[in-house]
Each structure stands twice: as C-alpha cells, then as structure tokens.
Amino acid sequence: MAVxxxxxxxxxxxxxxxxxxxxxxxLIGLGGTQYALLARNDESAFVWLHSLDxxxxxxxxxxxxxxxxxxxxELTDDEAARIGMTDADDPAVYVTVRATDSLEDxxxxxxxxxxxxxxRGHQVINQSADAPVRAPLFERPAAGERVQAA
Amino acid sequence: MLIITRRAxxxxxxxNDICIEVIEVTGSTVRIGIAxxxxxxxYREEIWAAxxxxxxxxxxxxxxxxxxxAPASSSTGRN
Numbered sequence: 368m369a370v371x372x373x374x375x376x377x378x379x380x381x382x383x384x385x386x387x388x389x390x391x392x393x394l395i396g397l398g399g400t401q402y403a404l405l406a407r408n409d410e411s412a413f414v415w416l417h418s419l420d421x422x423x424x425x426x427x428x429x430x431x432x433x434x435x436x437x438x439x440x441e442l443t444d445d446e447a448a449r450i451g452m453t454d455a456d457d458p459a460v461y462v463t464v465r466a467t468d469s470l471e472d473x474x475x476x477x478x479x480x481x482x483x484x485x486x487r488g489h490q491v492i493n494q495s496a497d498a499p500v501r502a503p504l505f506e507r508p509a510a511g512e513r514v515q516a517a
Numbered sequence: 518m519l520i521i522t523r524r525a526x527x528x529x530x531x532x533n534d535i536c537i538e539v540i541e542v543t544g545s546t547v548r549i550g551i552a553x554x555x556x557x558x559x560y561r562e563e564i565w566a567a568x569x570x571x572x573x574x575x576x577x578x579x580x581x582x583x584x585x586x587a588p589a590s591s592s593t594g595r596n
Binding site: 376377391392394395396397407408410411412413424425426427433434445446448449463464465466467468470476478479490492500501 | 579
C-alpha cells in the first residue's frame with residue numbers, strides 16, 4: 368500500500384506505507400502528524416521532511432554529524448521518557464535547515480533536532496551548551512579576506 | 518484568556534489529567550509545577566516560540582536546493 372502525496376513543491380508522489388513517519392506531537396509550532404523523508408538526489412546533503420497532511424508543509428533537514436564535528440545531543444530525563452527512545456533504538460538524527468538564495472546564509476537548528484526511529488519521529492530540545500538555533504552550515508570567508516571573482 | 522487568582526499551594530486543573538500548581542511566590546517570580554501525562558510536551562514559551570519561528574523559516578525554504586554534497590563523514594558521524 369502507498370499514500371499519494373500532492374506536494375505543492377514536488378508534485379504528486381507515491382509514498383510507500385513503510386516510509387510514513389508518525390510524529391505524535393508534530394513539529395514544534397507547525398503540527399502535522401505524518402511525515403516522510405524525500406531525497407531528491409542520493410548525493411545531496413539535504414533531504415526534505417514533508418508533511419503528508421499539508422501539501423505546502425516541508426522542511427529541508429540534514430545530518431548534523433556530517434556538518435558539525437562537535438555536535439552533541441543531550442535530552443532532559445523527562446523528554447527522553449516522553450519520546451520513549453533510548454540509545455539502543457539508535458535513532459536517526461536530523462536538524463532543520465533554513466535555506467536561502469545564498470549558501471552563506473544557510474543555517475541549521477542544532478537546538479531542536481528531530482529523532483526518527485522505527486517509523487516514529489519527535490522534535491526535541493537539545494540541552495547541550497553549544498547548540499544554537501541558527502548555526503551557519505557553510506564557512507564564511509574570514510574577516511578581511513576577499514572572495515575572488517572567477 | 519481565562520484569568521484566575523491563586524495563592525501558593527493552590528492548583529488549577531486543565532481537563533482531567535493536567536494539574537498546574539503555584540508552588541511559591543517570591544517577589545516577581547512564581548514557581549509553577551505542572552503535572553501532565555508524559556506524552557504531552559511542556560515548554561517555556563520563549564523556547565517554544567524560538568523553535569516555532571525557526572521551523573516556520575525552514576518551511577519557507579525554496580524547493581530547489583543546491584546539490585551540495587555533505588562534508589565527509591567525521592569519525593563521530595552517524596545516521
């Protein structure tokens with residue numbers, strides 16, 4: 368079985384049942400209860416977490432461990448109990464990406480990662496001290512350094 | 518908005534399974550205890566608002582993202 372997603376960005380897509388991810392509490396402030404991860408290209412750093420309830424609702428996400436060597440995720444005991452996942456579940460970790468026209472302005476939200484395991488997903492609050500809401504994804508030229516025109 | 522006056526030690530019940538207690542009032546600070554089912558997330562408003570705003574901004578991202586390869590996976594890389 369599959370569900371058909373009528374995405375306003377990507378057109379009609381067939382989502383196999385096993386790819387449906389239940390988000391009991393949705394994304395914080397955005398809601399939605401069912402999402403799927405859409406990869407446009409196997410090589411790309413970014414995949415889309417697309418709502419199956421709302422054709423307009425999708426956020427790019429990426430793997431924080433690939434971009435941020437020092438990324439750490441720390442949950443309160445209450446939140447760990449709420450989502451019912453432990454290290455043994457080995458959840459996949461994603462962070463939302465704010466994409467713009469300029470790569471220099473791309474940022475990732477290390478403060479509110481998304482954990483996915485066994486078809487369930489939760490957005491959590493990262494208690495780690497070094498987890499900004501808007502962490503730049505790409506290096507900017509150092510101060511004083513000019514970007515050379517090609 | 519429903520506004521209720523309570524003293525320290527008094528409680529407010531929301532539906533059948535959420536209980537909010539005023540624990541202590543010290544000057545302009547109020548300590549509040551919230552008993553709710555585990556499945557209900559509870560956030561400080563400013564934290565909820567910051568994440569909501571960032572989620573909303575991410576959801577405005579253009580459909581065409583550049584095909585940027587991920588950096589090489591570091592030794593601690595997962596997923």
